[in-house]
Amino acid sequence: MERILIKDGRIIDPANKFDRIGSVYIADGKIASVTNEPAGFKADRIIDANNQIVCPGFIDLSTRLREPGESRKATFASETAAAAASGITTMCLQPDTIPVIDARAVAELIRDQAEKSGYTQILPIAALTQKLEGIELSAMLALKDAGCVAVSNANQPVKNLLVLRRAMEYAASHDLLLIFRPNDVWLANNGCVHEGKLSTRYGLPSIPDAAETIALAQCLELAELTGCRVHFGQISSRRSVIKLHQAKKYGLAVSADVAIHQLHLTEDDMIPFDSAYHVLPPFRTNRDKAALREGLASGTVDCICSDHQPHDLDAKLGAFPETELGISSLETLLPLMLKLVAERAITLEQGIAALTLKPAQILKLDCGALTPGFAADLCVFDPEQEWQVNSGNWRSQGLNTPFWGQTFKGRVTHTLQAGKIIYS
Amino acid sequence: MMSNNLQLNSKGKLKHFLTIEGLDKALLIEILDLAESFVGTEDQRIKKIPLLRGKSIVNLFFENSTRTRTTFELAARRLSADVLSMSIATSSTSKGESLLDTIRNLEAMYVDMFVVRHGISGAAHFIAQHAAPNVSVINAGDGQHAHPTQAMLDMFTIRQMKGDFANLRVAVVGDILHSRVARSDIQALNTLGVAEVRVIAPKTLLPAQVETMGVTVSHNLTDGLKDIDVIIMLRLQKERMSAALLPSESEYFKCFGLTEERLKIAKPDAIVMHPGPINRGVEIDSNVADGSQSVILKQVSNGIAIRMAIMAMAMQKQDSL
Numbered sequence: 001m002e003r004i005l006i007k008d009g010r011i012i013d014p015a016n017k018f019d020r021i022g023s024v025y026i027a028d029g030k031i032a033s034v035t036n037e038p039a040g041f042k043a044d045r046i047i048d049a050n051n052q053i054v055c056p057g058f059i060d061l062s063t064r065l066r067e068p069g070e071s072r073k074a075t076f077a078s079e080t081a082a083a084a085a086s087g088i089t090t091m092c093l094q095p096d097t098i099p100v101i102d103a104r105a106v107a108e109l110i111r112d113q114a115e116k117s118g119y120t121q122i123l124p125i126a127a128l129t130q131k132l133e134g135i136e137l138s139a140m141l142a143l144k145d146a147g148c149v150a151v152s153n154a155n156q157p158v159k160n161l162l163v164l165r166r167a168m169e170y171a172a173s174h175d176l177l178l179i180f181r182p183n184d185v186w187l188a189n190n191g192c193v194h195e196g197k198l199s200t201r202y203g204l205p206s207i208p209d210a211a212e213t214i215a216l217a218q219c220l221e222l223a224e225l226t227g228c229r230v231h232f233g234q235i236s237s238r239r240s241v242i243k244l245h246q247a248k249k250y251g252l253a254v255s256a257d258v259a260i261h262q263l264h265l266t267e268d269d270m271i272p273f274d275s276a277y278h279v280l281p282p283f284r285t286n287r288d289k290a291a292l293r294e295g296l297a298s299g300t301v302d303c304i305c306s307d308h309q310p311h312d313l314d315a316k317l318g319a320f321p322e323t324e325l326g327i328s329s330l331e332t333l334l335p336l337m338l339k340l341v342a343e344r345a346i347t348l349e350q351g352i353a354a355l356t357l358k359p360a361q362i363l364k365l366d367c368g369a370l371t372p373g374f375a376a377d378l379c380v381f382d383p384e385q386e387w388q389v390n391s392g393n394w395r396s397q398g399l400n401t402p403f404w405g406q407t408f409k410g411r412v413t414h415t416l417q418a419g420k421i422i423y424s
Numbered sequence: 425m426m427s428n429n430l431q432l433n434s435k436g437k438l439k440h441f442l443t444i445e446g447l448d449k450a451l452l453i454e455i456l457d458l459a460e461s462f463v464g465t466e467d468q469r470i471k472k473i474p475l476l477r478g479k480s481i482v483n484l485f486f487e488n489s490t491r492t493r494t495t496f497e498l499a500a501r502r503l504s505a506d507v508l509s510m511s512i513a514t515s516s517t518s519k520g521e522s523l524l525d526t527i528r529n530l531e532a533m534y535v536d537m538f539v540v541r542h543g544i545s546g547a548a549h550f551i552a553q554h555a556a557p558n559v560s561v562i563n564a565g566d567g568q569h570a571h572p573t574q575a576m577l578d579m580f581t582i583r584q585m586k587g588d589f590a591n592l593r594v595a596v597v598g599d600i601l602h603s604r605v606a607r608s609d610i611q612a613l614n615t616l617g618v619a620e621v622r623v624i625a626p627k628t629l630l631p632a633q634v635e636t637m638g639v640t641v642s643h644n645l646t647d648g649l650k651d652i653d654v655i656i657m658l659r660l661q662k663e664r665m666s667a668a669l670l671p672s673e674s675e676y677f678k679c680f681g682l683t684e685e686r687l688k689i690a691k692p693d694a695i696v697m698h699p700g701p702i703n704r705g706v707e708i709d710s711n712v713a714d715g716s717q718s719v720i721l722k723q724v725s726n727g728i729a730i731r732m733a734i735m736a737m738a739m740q741k742q743d744s745l
Binding site: 195196197199200201202203204205206208272273317318319320321322 | 445523524542544545546547549550566567568569570604607631632633634636637
């Protein structure tokens, strides 16, 4: 394998509390050394990272890549290439594929096909219940053996709290992490926007923040009862942050992530009936956005994810409530994180930790750090380079982003996965 | 959401008529004034005005309606337009794609204007966004969002009865949450500068943060009607009971039904309005609906003149472009 020297970059590695100009030495697909040149190291390739930032590759906790099942929308090939160009070296795949990731064969198929695409690594998340119906447990242990890193019921409800309790007990028995997206479907009542002044003005079916906080509170109680490790996915409300803060202080083994766009957009930013803004959870208020940012800065919210959901044009073509939800968001992940830093919501080190160290810890993966011996998953980016979101720069097959046409700062120049350059 | 000017052309003239939001007072007054000039055409021996001669208008009704569709049809005919009404039964699986296909197919037949009623909020916006540049879209009611022509005929009726908007206190009573009429009425009344819009309903039938629409709130009809000049009653749909929003029709009538006795609490010259169809004995007592203070049938007649005015204005922009 190629020996690679990444020289003269600003190395930021939150795991090792490292932030200074230096070089990274890569051999045999692994990190050989940071700053100190190993004896007899001869680089086959040198990457000049002058004026650039070198950090661990990003780990994205929530993506949908539309394969298997909906390859007209996106494919492993298109989306892992987009991820590689965005500095993402590992991404978790939500189990609501077609078919659902509730059988060993599906998990293995996904790993095989993703590997063939040759870019970003894909880690499937197993369905918590069979067919995600919320009734019977999936074969969690077999799914774990097939490479699934966690269990989740994605956006589907679990029939009742007894089923959820048992699923959590079973997951805990096998040290499986539950990824839980808190949403009480009864309270959500098929809503499509936040319940507040916007839903009132436009007569749109609405989701109160209590739909999230009630589900979250119930799951916190069950986390204590069952001892299951729980990671809350894509929280969106101020009161969820408060509840998480209390639970962590109390000592529960819980963590949470927020979708990057929730840290930037609110109901006030939405263009009337523009389906590009149709997401779940919905964009809420300025107060919620501020609390999510504070939660990220204080560590109550651990990670940032893309919550990538590419769509074809037809999926977003219709009256707002009838359009499909989600944003194609891999490629805006880094620039929007850097925007948070520019707006002084978080430090650059916090932002990088939320995309590397923290998700690696939650998934118990040996990555997300530039520790010698770890796989050489790295991202090199120019924090000042400007680029516009347009068809010339966009790689994902899904063009569904409310940021289309906007200009951002921060562009990835190189991405390495296990010592292999997957983007440059 | 940011305010939108999809419905105005580059010169600030009406191109589509989708919602009251974003339209200024002068434009609303212009509509009312033009409508006034059309009043009385029905009494003439020759009822037609040749303003829209040679124009094709398609009424596209994805939801059932008798009154609205009929008045739009009559309005179009009185303006000498060719009009075609289509009732399109929607299945639950029909998606935006087929909606767009329907529009594209009709456009291919050189239609100049669509009058659209649809059960989903935002449907009229969607059609206006995707319609060909020379086609106007009039919203005849979309989901729970807007029913701007109903609001304008309500404003027309209020002006006819009260003369001016400045000192009026208007009560909107009933199912505000699900009502596109309420939303458009509230916006129109505030744009025209009434003294107060008061919504009166139980909490289950009020949308979240309704006061952000510029209204005061009351949960009690008896107290709420004090000092009121105009009472707009809303229709209560039967399915609200099964959705646990209300215990029963009779309890609703007991608390929020407009009776002769309650009407006395409002100003003595208060008028009673209703967008129809009315549920006698549910939201309104028959004696009140048919009583001397009721202007419900006047609203229906005024619907023709208002719709003539709106169609004429929206079509005018095309000729001036």
